[in-house]
Each structure stands twice: as structure tokens, then as C-alpha cells.
Amino acid sequence: GENVEQHPSTLSVQEGDSAVIKCTYSDSASNYFPWYKQELGKGPQLIIDIRSNVGEKKDQRIAVTLNKTAKHFSLHITETQPEDSAVYFCAASLSDKLIFGTGTRLQVFP
Amino acid sequence: GAGVSQSPSNKVTEKGKDVELRCDPISGHTALYWYRQSLGQGLEFLIYFQGNSAPDKSGLPSDRFSAERTGGSVSTLTIQRTQQEDSAVYLCASSSPGTSYNEQFFGPGTRLTVL
Numbered sequence: 599g600e601n602v603e604q605h606p607s608t609l610s611v612q613e614g615d616s617a618v619i620k621c622t623y624s625d626s627a628s629n630y631f632p633w634y635k636q637e638l639g640k641g642p643q644l645i646i647d648i649r650s651n652v653g654e655k656k657d658q659r660i661a662v663t664l665n666k667t668a669k670h671f672s673l674h675i676t677e678t679q680p681e682d683s684a685v686y687f688c689a690a691s692l693s694d695k696l697i698f699g700t701g702t703r704l705q706v707f708p
Numbered sequence: 709g710a711g712v713s714q715s716p717s718n719k720v721t722e723k724g725k726d727v728e729l730r731c732d733p734i735s736g737h738t739a740l741y742w743y744r745q746s747l748g749q750g751l752e753f754l755i756y757f758q759g760n761s762a763p764d765k766s767g768l769p770s771d772r773f774s775a776e777r778t779g780g781s782v783s784t785l786t787i788q789r790t791q792q793e794d795s796a797v798y799l800c801a802s803s804s805p806g807t808s809y810n811e812q813f814f815g816p817g818t819r820l821t822v823l
Contacts, residue, residue: 641799641816687750695753696812697753698753701750
């Protein structure tokens, strides 16, 4: 079955700097790759997703890139702000079931 | 409309007791998922319901875990004879074929503590 690895587990940046989180997946048939943000005490919330027919997608300060050959995808956050501090999860899916990475705790210091 | 709701928000129980966790999905969502999130860990898939199809139970860690979904809406996750290692946040999510591809909407979770 699918296996998703996520790095780093923690990431600290200064406000205004960029943050990059990387994930790899094992099943080459996976075709959907969402990213979720989880704030303290809340459930995860979708922030951006990408499908396997696209190499890059942007939404304001966040972007996701996908390398199907290498089976890895990354989340890029530019001009980080303190409110970006949260746990971020990547996931991969072939069908309706998502397989999640282990999460990255991002801290943005003012 | 309301999002996914879960109850209770917190549950403290003694080892060996049974617990029931409830999930109310977004109205009209045909798919419902249960996940377990242990402290500092990722989301571990438990079980998936889609419409009237047989549920995908492949993630249930033991036969002490079971789930039902009545009338295609509300779901209950039951853990029998709880153990301390069952302590975690249990998250429910729902999705609909009519929304963005596979987007899952999560509830706030139930924090289970087994003493």
C-alpha cells in the first residue's frame, strides 16, 4: 500500500522568511496530493492540493510542486507570518482514501 | 451550513471500559472517515464509509474497535475494553463527490484519555 514520508518534523523560521516542507510517496499510481494545516485544538483544514497532471500550483503565498518521476512533492510558504504557525500534513491518494505524512510543526517567530 | 461536529470533545475513561465517539458529517456528504492522531503523530486511517457500500475497515488496529454509520449520516466509533495505548485524538472527516476532488472536511476531534 501507499506510504508517505514527510520532512522535517519541526521547522522554525523568522517572520518574512520562506518555509519548505517535503514529502515522498511510494505508490506511483497515486494521483492526488493535498496539504492540510492543523491549528492547536482543531481538525486539519485543506490549504492547497495538486493533481498528478500538474507540476506546480500557487495560491497567494503558498505553492506546491510535484515531481512524479521522483515521487516527491513539496509545500512552499513565502513571506511567512506568525499565523502560519501550525502543524502541516501532506497526503497522497489513489482513490477516496488519503494516506497522511507524519506532519511538520512550523513555528514562525516575529 | 455547519461543518463536521464530533462529541464529546473530551473523554476520560478507565482502562477496560467501553467508549463511544460520535461524528455528525456535513449534510449530504456521502463519505465518512475516522482517523486516530496520537500525540505528536500523523493521522492514522481507521475506517471509511462510502454511501451504502461495505465500509473499508482495513485501518482498525484490533477487534476492540468498530464503527457504524446509521442512515448514511451519523457515525459512532466504539472502542471496547479500552487500553492506555488507545489514548489519542480521534478525528472524523466527511467528503462528497460534488466538492473538490477528495477534499475531506475534518471535525475538531475527540480527545480520549484512558487512565
